[in-house]
Amino acid sequence: MSRTSIIAIIAGALALFLAGWGVAVLWSNLGVTMTMHGWIAYGLGSLGCLALSAGLFWLLFHSARGGHDDLVGHDDEHG
Structure with missing residues (x-):
């Protein structure tokens, strides 16, 4: 596996984690459980x-x- 592929996989996982965290913060600020x-x-x-x-x-x-x-x-x- 090339270095570019590994960087792309790490970047995608990080973006997925940040999106989930952002949704959790947004919903908690709106009072949604x-x-x-x-x-x-x-x-x-x-x-x-x-x-x-x-x-x-x-x-x-x-x-x-x-x-x-x-x-x-x-x-x-x-x-």
Whole structure:
């Protein structure tokens, strides 16, 4: 694993932690309380969204690099 990948993973984990902390501070200042089940659901939903985004981006780059998006025929076939 390259140094750039490790830095990107650490930066992503730090951003996720800071976003969760920011939400907790915002909700506590507004007087909103959430049970542990709510925090677990919030965390699982966040991880699910991140996993879906990562998977879709991987498919996008894999398809582009593999030539699956290239044109097969010519544009003047029907003209």
